[in-house]
Amino acid sequence: MVSIELLVSLVPLFPLLGFLFVAFNTKKFTEGFTSFIACGAIFASFILAIVLFIYLLSVTSTERAIHATLFNWISAGNFSSTISFLVDPLSSLMLLIVTGVGFLIHVYSIGYMQGDEGFNRFFSYLNLFVFFMLLLVMGANYLVMFIGWEGVGLCSYLLIGFWFKNQAFNDAANKAFIMNRIGDLGMLLGIILIFINFGSIEYTDVFAKATTLDSSTLTLIPILLFIGAIGKSAQIPLYTWLPDAMAGPTPVSALIHAATMVTAGVYMVARNNLLYALSPMAMELVVIVGLATALFAATIALTQNDIKKVLAYSTVSQLGLMFLALGLGSFTSGIFHMTTHAFFKALLFLGAGSVIHALQNEQDIRKMGGLKKYLPVTYLTFFVGVLAISGIPPFAGFFSKDEILASAFEHNKIIWAIAVLTSLLTVFYMFRLFFLTFFGTARAGQHTMHHVHESPQSITIPLAVLAILSAVGGFMGVPEVLGGSHWLSGFLAPVFASSKEHIEAHHLGHSTEYILMAVVVVFTLGIIGFVYSRYVIKNHTPVAEGQIISSVQRTLYNKYYIDQLYEILIVKPLYWISEKLEEVIEQLGIDKLVNMSGSSVVSGSKVARLLQNGGVGYYIFAMVIGIVLILVLGSVIR
Amino acid sequence: MINTIPIDYYIWLSVTLFTIGVLGVLYRRNAIIIFMCIELMLNAVNLLMVAFSSYLNDAAGQVFVFFIMAVAAAEVAVGLAILVLMYRNTKTIDINVLNRLKW
Numbered sequence: 001m002v003s004i005e006l007l008v009s010l011v012p013l014f015p016l017l018g019f020l021f022v023a024f025n026t027k028k029f030t031e032g033f034t035s036f037i038a039c040g041a042i043f044a045s046f047i048l049a050i051v052l053f054i055y056l057l058s059v060t061s062t063e064r065a066i067h068a069t070l071f072n073w074i075s076a077g078n079f080s081s082t083i084s085f086l087v088d089p090l091s092s093l094m095l096l097i098v099t100g101v102g103f104l105i106h107v108y109s110i111g112y113m114q115g116d117e118g119f120n121r122f123f124s125y126l127n128l129f130v131f132f133m134l135l136l137v138m139g140a141n142y143l144v145m146f147i148g149w150e151g152v153g154l155c156s157y158l159l160i161g162f163w164f165k166n167q168a169f170n171d172a173a174n175k176a177f178i179m180n181r182i183g184d185l186g187m188l189l190g191i192i193l194i195f196i197n198f199g200s201i202e203y204t205d206v207f208a209k210a211t212t213l214d215s216s217t218l219t220l221i222p223i224l225l226f227i228g229a230i231g232k233s234a235q236i237p238l239y240t241w242l243p244d245a246m247a248g249p250t251p252v253s254a255l256i257h258a259a260t261m262v263t264a265g266v267y268m269v270a271r272n273n274l275l276y277a278l279s280p281m282a283m284e285l286v287v288i289v290g291l292a293t294a295l296f297a298a299t300i301a302l303t304q305n306d307i308k309k310v311l312a313y314s315t316v317s318q319l320g321l322m323f324l325a326l327g328l329g330s331f332t333s334g335i336f337h338m339t340t341h342a343f344f345k346a347l348l349f350l351g352a353g354s355v356i357h358a359l360q361n362e363q364d365i366r367k368m369g370g371l372k373k374y375l376p377v378t379y380l381t382f383f384v385g386v387l388a389i390s391g392i393p394p395f396a397g398f399f400s401k402d403e404i405l406a407s408a409f410e411h412n413k414i415i416w417a418i419a420v421l422t423s424l425l426t427v428f429y430m431f432r433l434f435f436l437t438f439f440g441t442a443r444a445g446q447h448t449m450h451h452v453h454e455s456p457q458s459i460t461i462p463l464a465v466l467a468i469l470s471a472v473g474g475f476m477g478v479p480e481v482l483g484g485s486h487w488l489s490g491f492l493a494p495v496f497a498s499s500k501e502h503i504e505a506h507h508l509g510h511s512t513e514y515i516l517m518a519v520v521v522v523f524t525l526g527i528i529g530f531v532y533s534r535y536v537i538k539n540h541t542p543v544a545e546g547q548i549i550s551s552v553q554r555t556l557y558n559k560y561y562i563d564q565l566y567e568i569l570i571v572k573p574l575y576w577i578s579e580k581l582e583e584v585i586e587q588l589g590i591d592k593l594v595n596m597s598g599s600s601v602v603s604g605s606k607v608a609r610l611l612q613n614g615g616v617g618y619y620i621f622a623m624v625i626g627i628v629l630i631l632v633l634g635s636v637i638r
Numbered sequence: 639m640i641n642t643i644p645i646d647y648y649i650w651l652s653v654t655l656f657t658i659g660v661l662g663v664l665y666r667r668n669a670i671i672i673f674m675c676i677e678l679m680l681n682a683v684n685l686l687m688v689a690f691s692s693y694l695n696d697a698a699g700q701v702f703v704f705f706i707m708a709v710a711a712a713e714v715a716v717g718l719a720i721l722v723l724m725y726r727n728t729k730t731i732d733i734n735v736l737n738r739l740k741w
Contacts, residue, residue: 614737615733616669616672616734617734624664
């Protein structure tokens, strides 16, 4: 019988080996062999994740945590850190998502990346990403998590700029990396502060001592950590990198920028639930940022015409909803929505990828339409995804979103109203996207339409699996009102137990909950009807580039000019400062100093080289004089 | 037998030989003569070593001399080879003409 700790440490090992194996043989391996290795590595981790999951289910809820310490990593002064893993219900769930969805996306990539010259490189990056993501969710201390945190940022950079011959893609990759760095700085400061105050960076030590801390530090730590989450999970004000990150290949958008990496912030907040629960101010900040981002991104998504951009803003918006749930203290709802979101957003992105693939890299929904009969599998699965994200019962999104809305209603009616508005906007833009893509007349060029065909099986099978998950995924958290027992809540209970006593719980009456659900569903159906009449019956299409649109639309289309604002407020002043520094310090200070050391050597040698006049007699004379001097001086000094 | 000659004589002789060598190196322009003068200096030192070795009844000095003679033989071979090549190239071994070894 192998020990369970060994299994835990094997989980991240497989993707790492897969990465090394493929990365060192990119020139040698054929596409088939690479995909076998890369997918096999993730699949092995997935099997292990299932085994660990079953093991956790088999023990009593208080024992549901496996600690596995690999080795002592750093030991300096009073600082010590181990490489150690923690598998508890929360990280076990994350493991299943990362390896499960990750495996499907790996399979999908086989078909999607076929024939790309960077095929092997692509798969090595994907495996590396999964490795770092596993470190992030499995780490038993902040440092291991931070390694994963930085590692996924690196892989995100590598994969956004995967087609590095296009300068715009490189710029997008840089933007993502820099935005993430800003957040990571906050994160790092938070971790340092944790070490200073607790003297340890192990989760267990920190959570055990958390209540003893004074309130100002206890507020500062979660806020600093949250800044990290803002960067990684693309919240206001650091969200602008995520839409640009769509430059990467579509499987990357699905895996990294929808299903897993961007949820790292959500995971991190949920992991530190006790620290947040102890600090009302940090919680409030999370609520405000989450809610603002959710609404803000949803309005931008209304007018975007790039199929992946719409999904990207939708991701930002949904992440905002997750943070809203976390900030309101319903950590389970946040994690629940994260799980279902991983299913349906991966599905939507992969579906979009299939459409893009079929139309030969066309991403503009104005040039799509009428694809229903050409891409039946993509159409059906995409439809399931749209229903799930819109919150139509009984698809996955309904349960998780409803839970967030309910907890918002418990706390504050205004928050609830804004959250409902956001979810209705979501319905609008998702169905707009759906109808414009699959219904109506075909707007693509005749040449393109001639070549449209359904994608290969390696693409459609993951779509089908994800569609099933998106359809039934919600049943892991059926609320009591609907006759369920909320299995997920029970499973995650040990993780959030300690913070429960610090958060005041509200409970809604069953009738109120029924009314809330009914209201939202009715409104949702109404919006769908409106979108249907606008885009299918009246056959409305968004105007082409450069045509006159109303000022509100223009503002939304230009994403509130946020990028331009950052350009003026941050980039331009930074350039200005650098220019001044260049002129003064660089040119007048450093350059002069460096040049002076060089020119002093030159002028010194101009004199010194006269000594070397080439006359042998002169040399001999100098030598004799020298020897005499040495002898004389030697005897004098002694 | 050797002890009948005082050590001073040996010292004076080798100092004289050495000085001749030094002066020859400094004053002469013919490279071969300079070379010979260097050998003269070397042998002045050898002479002194042998004299002291005998005077102090210590064989180490004479062992040294053998080493010096062996190294000097090698040095002569290299030095003369350089001089031959120099002459082939420039048709002279006057060191005042050979002044191109500079920057």
